[in-house]
Amino acid sequence: MEKLDEIKLQRATFDDIPAILDVEKSVIGTKIYSGLTGAEDAKTELTNDIYYLIKSNNKVVGNTSYQLKDDGSAYISGLVVTKKFQKQGIGKRAMQMLLEMLNDKKVIWLMTHPENEKAIALYKSLGFKQVGKAIENYFNDGEPRIKMILERK
Ligand SMILES: CC(C)(COP(=O)(O)OP(=O)(O)OC[C@H]1O[C@@H](n2cnc3c(N)ncnc32)[C@H](O)[C@@H]1OP(=O)(O)O)[C@@H](O)C(=O)NCCC(=O)NCCS
Structure with missing residues (x-):
């Protein structure tokens, strides 16, 4: 397993789409996660979301994104770590950094698959x-999702 230095979050641009799709490709193929599969989808997400590359040693090792909602909440729309860089604490560290950036938000929420144990443990x-309970077919991929919320004072 390749060991990595401290990570940083860097805003993604359309030029980063190939690197973003490489990250997604490394984790694709499970029912618990529906990732981006094409450049057009990636462009839409980069336009609609605040989208960050997770970088270490100047290399892209994952990505994470959020949206600010009209009700004042922040919605975490994505968190992925490249398969070969998983289980080193990168996902958790990236999420901590995102939560620090969003420290003026009292409500932060996300949707995840009820069987995505790693993600659920990380968020918990x-x-x-x-x-609430799982919502069937939430992302139109035929799979359920649960809502998780972080409420801060
Ligand atoms: C969910 C995901 C982002 C987690 O990323 P990650 O970088 O592997 O997460 P972390 O390393 O921070 O933590 C995950 C696990 O590794 C463990 N870990 C952390 N550092 C470790 C180390 N140095 N050595 C071994 N294990 C370690 C953590 O304790 C945690 O273990 P647990 O699941 O038994 O509690 C990653 O699995 C992923 O990209 N999955 C596919 C996409 C996905 O499902 N995203 C979430 C959508 S809501």
């Missing part, structure tokens, strides 16, 4: 709690 370790 940062204070997110599941609310």
